[in-house]
Amino acid sequence: MTEPTFAPRVFSGIKPSGGLTLGNYLGAIKRFVQTQDAGTxxxxxxxxxxxxxxWQDPAELPGMTREVAAGYLASGIDPERSILFNQxxxxxxxxxxxxxxxxxxIGWMNRMTxxxxxxxKNAEKASLGLYAYPSLMAADILIYHATHVPVGEDQKQHVELTRDIAAKFNHDYKVDFFPLTEPVIEGPAMRIMNLRDGTKKMSKSGESDMERINMTDDADTIAKKFKKARTDPAPLPETPDELKDRPEAKNLVEIxxxxxxxxAERVLAxxxxxxxxQFKPALADLAVDKLAPIADEMKRLMxxxxxxxxxLARGAERAREIADPVLARTYEIVGLVR
Structure with a gap:
């Protein structure tokens, strides 16, 4: 059987575990929309x-799953032009x-930071799934023969593992079946930081809601959070290099x-x-203009x-049309009777 040629195809996913933040939007979803609109x-x-x-509360997980889907859709993912589904x-x-x-x-998994x-410190009490999930992530990508994955720096190691798995599978079974997927990391603000501590990543699990911008925040809340964001006494400098020891200032400029x-260069210019x-109200106005319509549309969808x-069901049908033949050929290569 002739093995596939690998046309450009992007895959990426977001975990439904506690609400979407500005970090999810700028670091992922906004870029997904740009990729879609570029025709890939x-x-x-x-x-x-x-x-x-x-652990996830089974009563809450469906709602969190739908919220992520709503975030994709409200931000501009078109379920007719892209495939959108839950895993x-x-x-x-x-x-x-x-x-x-x-x-x-095992040695590869032990290197996963x-x-x-x-x-x-409680590694012995962690689930086997948490330990092995980079293997599932590789399957998420390679079941579609995806050639590119938009990721943040913290996920780059997992895409490198995906390449290792693909290369070893192809080598062991003497095929050229799985592509060596490329991570796509580009542009400003891939890592959005906490509004109260610029050394920590913005997180949906932070102690205070004022630390983050939620994608469901309304216009007044967005403006309030930016105006109260922590800064330092010095004014904005002329170049990004002058922000390297000013994490809160650097974060707001990159946002x-x-x-x-x-x-960042043009913003500082x-x-x-x-x-x-002067700067924080300007940032608040910009954020409200860009984010409040998304929050309104998410509410309508939810x-x-x-x-x-x-x-999601229609997207899953379309996803299976791609995934099922790849899985069938994988089983054939491995020697499993179907």
């Missing part, structure tokens, strides 16, 4: 199987993950750049010498969960 074949997923690697509706993800569990090496970060489709009493479920 795109598959976007709500990775609910990854969510349950740590658990396509069984091929989990089936290919088992094959990859048998390809990946995110497991160490998330498990901490402004990302929201305005600009760069426009605002150099300005105090925070008021009709049946429509979100219909969109």
């Amino acid at each position: 074949e795109s598959i976007f997923c709500v990775v609910d199987l990854h969510a349950i690697t740590v 658990s509706q396509v069984a091929a993800h989990a089936e290919l993950a088992w094959i990859f569990n048998c390809v990946a090496r 995110q497991f160490k970060d998330k498990a901490g 402004y750049a990302a929201l305005s489709d600009s760069t 426009e605002h150099a010498g300005a105090g925070w009493g 008021d009709d969960p049946a429509e979100i479920d219909r969109i």
